[in-house]
Amino acid sequence: MKQFLTQIINNRRIGADFFELWLRWDAPAPVPEPGQFLTIRISDDNVPLLRRPFAFAGYAEPSGAVSVIYQVRGRGTEILAARQPGENIDVIGPLGRPFPIRENQKKAVVIAGGVGLGPILFLADRLRSRDISTTLIFGCRSKSLIPDSVDFMNAKPVICTDDGTHGFKGNPIKYIAAKADIDNKTTIYGCGPVPMLRSLCKLNRPASAQIWISLEALMACGVGACMGCAVPTVSSGYSRACKEGPVFNGKEILWEQM
Amino acid sequence: MGTNVDMTVSIGSKSLPNPVGVASGTFGYGREYEELTDLANIGAIFTKAVTLKSRKGNAPPRIVETPSGIINSIGLANVGVNYFLSNKLPFLKTLPCAVIVNVAGSTEEEYLQVVQKLETAEEGIWGYEINVSCPNVKHGGLAFGTDPLQIEQLTAALRKLTPKPLIIKLTPNVTDIALIARAAEAGGADAVSLINTLVGMVIDTKKKRSALGTLTGGLSGPAVRPVGVALTYKASRAVSIPVIGMGGIMNTEDALQYLLAGASAIQIGTANFIDPQTPEKVLGGIRRYCEKQGVSSVTDLCWLATL
Numbered sequence A: 001m002k003q004f005l006t007q008i009i010n011n012r013r014i015g016a017d018f019f020e021l022w023l024r025w026d027a028p029a030p031v032p033e034p035g036q037f038l039t040i041r042i043s044d045d046n047v048p049l050l051r052r053p054f055a056f057a058g059y060a061e062p063s064g065a066v067s068v069i070y071q072v073r074g075r076g077t078e079i080l081a082a083r084q085p086g087e088n089i090d091v092i093g094p095l096g097r098p099f100p101i102r103e104n105q106k107k108a109v110v111i112a113g114g115v116g117l118g119p120i121l122f123l124a125d126r127l128r129s130r131d132i133s134t135t136l137i138f139g140c141r142s143k144s145l146i147p148d149s150v151d152f153m154n155a156k157p158v159i160c161t162d163d164g165t166h167g168f169k170g171n172p173i174k175y176i177a178a179k180a181d182i183d184n185k186t187t188i189y190g191c192g193p194v195p196m197l198r199s200l201c202k203l204n205r206p207a208s209a210q211i212w213i214s215l216e217a218l219m220a221c222g223v224g225a226c227m228g229c230a231v232p233t234v235s236s237g238y239s240r241a242c243k244e245g246p247v248f249n250g251k252e253i254l255w256e257q258m
Numbered sequence B: 001m002g003t004n005v006d007m008t009v010s011i012g013s014k015s016l017p018n019p020v021g022v023a024s025g026t027f028g029y030g031r032e033y034e035e036l037t038d039l040a041n042i043g044a045i046f047t048k049a050v051t052l053k054s055r056k057g058n059a060p061p062r063i064v065e066t067p068s069g070i071i072n073s074i075g076l077a078n079v080g081v082n083y084f085l086s087n088k089l090p091f092l093k094t095l096p097c098a099v100i101v102n103v104a105g106s107t108e109e110e111y112l113q114v115v116q117k118l119e120t121a122e123e124g125i126w127g128y129e130i131n132v133s134c135p136n137v138k139h140g141g142l143a144f145g146t147d148p149l150q151i152e153q154l155t156a157a158l159r160k161l162t163p164k165p166l167i168i169k170l171t172p173n174v175t176d177i178a179l180i181a182r183a184a185e186a187g188g189a190d191a192v193s194l195i196n197t198l199v200g201m202v203i204d205t206k207k208k209r210s211a212l213g214t215l216t217g218g219l220s221g222p223a224v225r226p227v228g229v230a231l232t233y234k235a236s237r238a239v240s241i242p243v244i245g246m247g248g249i250m251n252t253e254d255a256l257q258y259l260l261a262g263a264s265a266i267q268i269g270t271a272n273f274i275d276p277q278t279p280e281k282v283l284g285g286i287r288r289y290c291e292k293q294g295v296s297s298v299t300d301l302c303w304l305a306t307l
Ligand SMILES: Cc1cc2nc3c(=O)[nH]c(=O)nc-3n(C[C@H](O)[C@H](O)[C@H](O)COP(=O)(O)OP(=O)(O)OC[C@H]3O[C@@H](n4cnc5c(N)ncnc54)[C@H](O)[C@@H]3O)c2cc1C
Pocket: A037, A048, A052, A053, A054, A055, A056, A068, A069, A070, A071, A072, A073, A074, A075, A076, A077, A078, A115, A118, A119, A215, A216, A217, A218, A219, A241, A246
């Protein structure tokens, strides 16, 4: 991990619900892996005070740039959405553990709900570059919330809407249960709201099909020092989302305590 | 540049390389920040609280942001004294800065046992900061911290166990800080440090319950700075041992307020989360201020103030 001032290359709205931010990511910053995140200092004033964490949504090797896909949720992301290309921004990253990819992996199903889109797009791209057959499933409430971006469409997502205005009617979990071909060689990855990830982990599936999920937690330090980002886990009682996570094996999480 | 200002600060029989420490619970066990700042520039690392047994800590959420502050409800989650000695101290003792172990317990006996165990370490521990002031645990902590008699007894009992600098960390959640600081001094403390966090509460109006996993938590950050400065002033006038001031220090200007109020040294807490380089920047700033003011030792700064 490194803390440095970097430059905003681009920061634009993609659809009704999402923004996409591109940042210069030159040496000496280590190259990010899918599942890892960075923290951004939003303001030099004390409001909002804490840095805000965001997962990497992509890494463009030749130009040395990273992207983040984010939703405006509160004050911090509102300020971020107003930042302009060319401006400097204080970042720390890459942080946390990435999604694991096995040596001989052949097949993957990756699921994104809402704000979980960024890391899942990055992951799908990486899996496909390793010739792993990958189905990308994206869920949102309605057609109007589907991100309007070439990268997203190029990833050939299966789109699920809760209201059925586009693609499959229902959430991604319902889609998987009904349609997806999951065998004992499939690895499943998910990022999105907790209820979605909880039902994903409870899904009927072959015992050897692993599930890896990425969790959000409120973070103060982002580097493992404050114990603020506790996630209830089977093996440790609590694990730090910023250090042992944000990617966890689905069976590690104590869902009833989430 | 700057070589002519003496930045050392004596506490008990020892001296700190400089007056800028990092506050307990905000800097882990040092290693977490190794890649983000040069640990050699830090005067003292005050470790995360160490208790007799490891503690899982409180149910999440453990952090909530407030205007210019945060409230935490970590619940002293830590690895326990044995693991600290075998797995955390080996790295810490390679550092040139002072390592001050923050000790917590729920009974007097527990505090004593932790310090006894820490005393078995041959090297690496510079001193102790006794946390009698954590608002986030059900038993002990805050209870000790608000009763002068208990503070004096606990300090006196700990004093018998160690010749190392013994710093008692005080809570701001009391009516008269002077009384509490004097009790620590009477028990034989080498210094007092303050402030720990202020009890605070945030209610999530959508869920109609506390925004934290617990009802209340501890407020820190810039929002508490004026409280910290005032209590540092009062405590420093009440005792003749050094006062280590903290609470909401974000930059040099904030740190100088504490030093002028009567603190001999300061700690940076919440600011580490926002900018891990804060301690380094503040140290440079204090040094430049000393040069500009023409003082030869940082401990002379307090004499400049007319309070
Ligand atoms: C590892 C990690 C990766 C993340 N990746 C992304 C991403 O790729 N894209 C994206 O849009 N968001 C992501 N988030 C969430 C993002 O950090 C929050 O949306 C952001 O901090 C909100 O800041 P705010 O000031 O706008 O909202 P606030 O005003 O602080 O809060 C608005 C609402 O969002 C909730 N919230 C605030 N911070 C967090 C948080 N850290 N985690 C979960 N909920 C939060 C609050 O409880 C509140 O309900 C990630 C979070 C984590 C921990």
